[in-house]
Amino acid sequence: MIGIIDYGAGNVASVTYSLERLHQKFVITNDVKILEQCERIIFPGVGYAKSAMEAIDREGVGSYLQSTSKPVLGICLGMQLLGEYSDEGDTTCLGVIPFHCKKFNQSGLKVPNMGWCRIHTNEESSPLFAGIPRGAYFYFAHSFFVPVTENSIAFSEHGSIFTAAVQKNNYYGVQFHPEKSAEVGEALLRNFIEIC
Amino acid sequence: MPAKRIIPCLDVKDGRVVKGTNFINLKDAGDAVELAALYSGQGADELVFLDISASAERRKTLRDFVEKTARVISIPFTVGGGISTLADIESVLRAGADKVSLNTSIVQNPEFITEASRQFGSQAIVAAVDVLQSASGYEVYIRGGRDKTELEGIAWCKRCEELGAGELLVTAMHCDGTRNGYDINLLKILSNECSVPVIASGGAGSVNDFVVAFNEGNADACLAAGIFHYGDIPLPALKNELKLQGIEIR
Numbered sequence: 001m002i003g004i005i006d007y008g009a010g011n012v013a014s015v016t017y018s019l020e021r022l023h024q025k026f027v028i029t030n031d032v033k034i035l036e037q038c039e040r041i042i043f044p045g046v047g048y049a050k051s052a053m054e055a056i057d058r059e060g061v062g063s064y065l066q067s068t069s070k071p072v073l074g075i076c077l078g079m080q081l082l083g084e085y086s087d088e089g090d091t092t093c094l095g096v097i098p099f100h101c102k103k104f105n106q107s108g109l110k111v112p113n114m115g116w117c118r119i120h121t122n123e124e125s126s127p128l129f130a131g132i133p134r135g136a137y138f139y140f141a142h143s144f145f146v147p148v149t150e151n152s153i154a155f156s157e158h159g160s161i162f163t164a165a166v167q168k169n170n171y172y173g174v175q176f177h178p179e180k181s182a183e184v185g186e187a188l189l190r191n192f193i194e195i196c
Numbered sequence: 197m198p199a200k201r202i203i204p205c206l207d208v209k210d211g212r213v214v215k216g217t218n219f220i221n222l223k224d225a226g227d228a229v230e231l232a233a234l235y236s237g238q239g240a241d242e243l244v245f246l247d248i249s250a251s252a253e254r255r256k257t258l259r260d261f262v263e264k265t266a267r268v269i270s271i272p273f274t275v276g277g278g279i280s281t282l283a284d285i286e287s288v289l290r291a292g293a294d295k296v297s298l299n300t301s302i303v304q305n306p307e308f309i310t311e312a313s314r315q316f317g318s319q320a321i322v323a324a325v326d327v328l329q330s331a332s333g334y335e336v337y338i339r340g341g342r343d344k345t346e347l348e349g350i351a352w353c354k355r356c357e358e359l360g361a362g363e364l365l366v367t368a369m370h371c372d373g374t375r376n377g378y379d380i381n382l383l384k385i386l387s388n389e390c391s392v393p394v395i396a397s398g399g400a401g402s403v404n405d406f407v408v409a410f411n412e413g414n415a416d417a418c419l420a421a422g423i424f425h426y427g428d429i430p431l432p433a434l435k436n437e438l439k440l441q442g443i444e445i446r
Contacts, residue, residue, distance in 0.1 A: 010289050010290075010316060010317065010320065013263070013266060013291060014270075014294075017270075017292060018270060021267075046317055046319070046320070047316070048314075048317065109391070110416060111391060111392065112319045112362050112363075112392070113198060114319060114363060114393050115198030115199060115200075115201050115241065115242075115393070115416065116198055116199045116241055116446040117198045117199070118199075137199060137446040139271070139272055140198065142319065143318065143319070143362075157197065158197060158198070177272075179270065180270060180272045180294065182236070185270060186270060
């Protein structure tokens, strides 16, 4: 079973519909005891970093996420919250992957970065991207981004190169929305469920 | 940079497509969910649904429709039409829509843009602006193009961005239905003066209209209805042709 962290994120419904199409069992919860019974955890996210961190801290889910050894997939804001710090609301985040999330502020750049962007993966691609064609398009909708770090496993470009996906140990994060990225998005979710 | 987006738009009433379509291979051409799935399969980058229901039950009907659609398609979609409260927005986003487009409600209460984008994120809030060109410039209309306001189009678009809208969906009423092309001058001005993405709407009739809107108008996305519904320009052929012309298309 897959545990989906319930903290009022906007894209929970879409994530559950994707999992239904993949015939996966899931539970939407903020109960640590129920999360303990899941094999994998999806940390969705659409919203505002500060209020999202407050919500997961209130539920005790934050410290659970920091200590779990289960595979965790953070999506969009869920990925950004895996880092140490976000400039959005000057927020201290979970700190399980070392990065600092910044706002797109280059002049002439359209913000939010909204739409389908090509991504590029490292030579030794993570299992998350197994079988996904190089240069595939995924759907992004974000105003804050993670600069390239040593844990970046996929990259895209908007003004400069930024992190499209990160991985450290059991923590995976994607800046794009696999649940809204048609076939390639479902392939990525399937990889997370079957390989990671 | 994201690829340029092609967005079919569907007018929906009580979960059914209102403007006619002539897809002969559809079991039920009025079934909005089936049509959405067809466009998604053909490579639509996004969809926009404009709800024109007027019944007392509309919020529930719309919610059910959004949920059915989101279960079937895995591309982003926007819902507009009569959305005027935070509860209306929450209802459709919770059901699986990605964005709402706001039109009349934000003219009547501009602060609503700020409240909505604070609560749901600016990426979920699309300001839909209907303009009609006149001797004095672009006049803003509300209530489905029925009522003229005192607002000037370009200034209003900039104001929407300042208030927190994440995207502008700008319909040139004087082009809409003509199939003579988008208002390129309007698009040029908005692309220069606004830093949120601009979706062109109104006037698409040929492949070249899209080329010009992207290359000269610098639009981030093009919305169209009739040419897709009647099969004048099939979506896969349009996307191929735009790629051949060197435009970045998914």
